[in-house]
Amino acid sequence: MPRKTPCLKVHKINGEKTIALAYSLGIIDEELKIQRDEDHIYVPLTRNPSQNETQRLNQQIESLEISTYNFQERKTYPKKFKEFLEDRLPPSLLASLPRAIDFVGDIAIIEIPPELEPYKTEIGNAILRTYKNVQTVLAKAGAVKGEYRIREFSLIAGVNKTETVHKEHGCKFHVDLTRAYFSPRLSNEHLRVASMVNESETVIDMFAGVGPFSILIAKKHKNVKVYAVDINPDAVAFLERNIKLNRVERKVHPIIGDARQVVKQQLHGLADRVVMNLPEKALDFVDAACEAIKPDGGIIHFYSFVNGKEGLENLKLQFTKEIEKFKRRVNRIVFSRLVRETAPYKWQAVLDAWVS
Numbered sequence: 001m002p003r004k005t006p007c008l009k010v011h012k013i014n015g016e017k018t019i020a021l022a023y024s025l026g027i028i029d030e031e032l033k034i035q036r037d038e039d040h041i042y043v044p045l046t047r048n049p050s051q052n053e054t055q056r057l058n059q060q061i062e063s064l065e066i067s068t069y070n071f072q073e074r075k076t077y078p079k080k081f082k083e084f085l086e087d088r089l090p091p092s093l094l095a096s097l098p099r100a101i102d103f104v105g106d107i108a109i110i111e112i113p114p115e116l117e118p119y120k121t122e123i124g125n126a127i128l129r130t131y132k133n134v135q136t137v138l139a140k141a142g143a144v145k146g147e148y149r150i151r152e153f154s155l156i157a158g159v160n161k162t163e164t165v166h167k168e169h170g171c172k173f174h175v176d177l178t179r180a181y182f183s184p185r186l187s188n189e190h191l192r193v194a195s196m197v198n199e200s201e202t203v204i205d206m207f208a209g210v211g212p213f214s215i216l217i218a219k220k221h222k223n224v225k226v227y228a229v230d231i232n233p234d235a236v237a238f239l240e241r242n243i244k245l246n247r248v249e250r251k252v253h254p255i256i257g258d259a260r261q262v263v264k265q266q267l268h269g270l271a272d273r274v275v276m277n278l279p280e281k282a283l284d285f286v287d288a289a290c291e292a293i294k295p296d297g298g299i300i301h302f303y304s305f306v307n308g309k310e311g312l313e314n315l316k317l318q319f320t321k322e323i324e325k326f327k328r329r330v331n332r333i334v335f336s337r338l339v340r341e342t343a344p345y346k347w348q349a350v351l352d353a354w355v356s
């Protein structure tokens, strides 16, 4: 059912910038699908922007209109997918189909609940028939684990491979899902953070993976220096390949190693901005982030796991306390949000903090 909702209407050339700004203001409605016509895009909002927000939007985006529009709800499977399965699965099990399919390049990834295990090949085939550009369907075969934050997969349909090229915000990323971390669910965060960077900044991406923050930052800005650090040699090999593929060799400097050691030895006091996307351990690395930022301060994008909105408030207190242990202070938490649900009641959250 379409829903009539406040929205931002802009010319499509300003689409990306508008989405990023609406995210950073926390007013975008993620349950609704962004709509397009020939010239414009329509960005759904949870509410009308305040006077200050309207002023910011108008200052930064040309010919922006605050309007209303009929939006479709985001993400229910295409009708076809369920149709392919209707006569192959007991009707009671149709409701058990997982809510989300992730797409990384031409690979689809799905989580098969135990009761659907006997039907996984049918589910895989239905995905191949529904999404014509998918070559491979993988099922998650365990949790993300270990220092390198990777997981195992099993093939349920299509070509047997785990390597592909994924496109995100105009960049291309070679990834092998079994050798280095990559999640398409962080796409909005990659864009939001990259859009906040200012020209001439030095950025340290402490846990860079195959480079989705670092490379997008470099692609979007003429004059930036990004140090992209990761401890996983395979992730850094893909990162190096992706730096070349996206032609950002002069701006992104890959470094292999433990972020704490690398900061101590090579990057002490250099950063205007630090990206800390290692949610399960980020609090343990606050000392290194404090050491990385310039003596007069900088911004830290800090990711962690929390339990709901209350957890987010606790995280702000914990982070502020941790920063103070290293002779720094949080001047302001400029932005915070729950990014995505990773398990029931468990969320990945982000804080953007101005630290001096």
Ligand SMILES: C[S@@+](CC[C@H](N)C(=O)[O-])C[C@H]1O[C@@H](n2cnc3c(N)ncnc32)[C@H](O)[C@@H]1O
Residues within 6 Å of the ligand: 147, 148, 149, 180, 181, 182, 183, 186, 206, 207, 208, 209, 210, 211, 212, 213, 229, 230, 231, 232, 235, 257, 258, 259, 260, 277, 278, 279
């Ligand atoms: C959650 S992934 C994030 C990757 C990337 N930022 C992204 O958005 O796709 C965390 C990354 O941190 C790396 N890592 C874990 N411990 C590390 C450490 N001590 N120093 C540097 N990198 C580390 C892992 O290898 C992994 O690639």
